[in-house]
Amino acid sequence: MTKFAHELVTGDTLDPLSFTVTPEWNQQYCYAQEDFDPRYLAGRDAGSAEVHPTLLLSMSAYTKSPSFRLAPGTGSIMGEQSCTFLSPAAVGKRLDVTFHVVATYEKRDRRFEVVESTVTDEDGTLILRRESHLTFGSNE
Amino acid sequence: MIDDATPLGTTFDGPVRRMSIERLLAFSGGRFSEPGWPARNLHTDAAKAAEAGLARPIASGLQPQGHIIRLMLDLSGEAWSRAGSIRLRFRRPVYVGDSIRARARLTDRTADSQAIVYTLEVWSERQDGEIAVTGSATCRIQKAGEQEERH
Known part of the structure; x- marks a missing residue:
């Protein structure tokens, strides 16, 4: 994918992303959100700690795709977002993210792209499905 | 809860x-x-x-979103991680130094044989009373003793 982000059209796919959350990285998000629920720290019932939901959201933003490219002098703006949590993600497991442009539309003279992201873990369990409505602005 | x-x-x-x-x-x-x-x-x-x-x-819009998700977890417990949905619009910026609070209002409740689906209006309010993020959240919570049928 060589297009700039604002040039994407329905059907375009950005390169997928894989990552594995470490306990330290997870705790960084706990600190950022002032959310030290034990489920994110040591796990419960001898299970693995769960990945903090904002870390999942952060890494499933399409700006995280290896092929995401902003045109010089532009920035992306998220106008609307929907997401569904389908299963907890475990710290230490590989997570795979896909990014698909599923629609584009115009509203108030702005062009929006609707990007669907899914997060699946290394066992094939669907963790999160997310749809973001993004538009672009000039930084100049 | x-x-x-x-x-x-x-x-x-x-x-x-x-x-x-x-x-x-x-x-x-x-x-x-x-x-x-x-x-x-x-x-x-x-x-x-x-x-x-x-x-x-x-602030990234995901930060106030995360506070709303935290509130939903407190309200719906374990069910949120397996059957929680949220739809948000980002209306006003949250700047460094601002204070915000996640809020929710129960607006609907429907039931089937296995579960109850709760719908809440959710929003994030700045210290000046302005709404930064607004939307809705739903969570499907199993009735006691019922097993979710997963496909």
């Missing part, structure tokens, strides 16, 4: 969260372990924010 006895219209408040630069750096500055941390962007750096026409660094 919400349950089938919670009256429609009941409101719930999360704690007030101050969006300090330390919290923004932790959220948007990249991993602490990365060389050159923190990444400089409009969430973490005053000069980068100014380049984008902002008076101060702006």
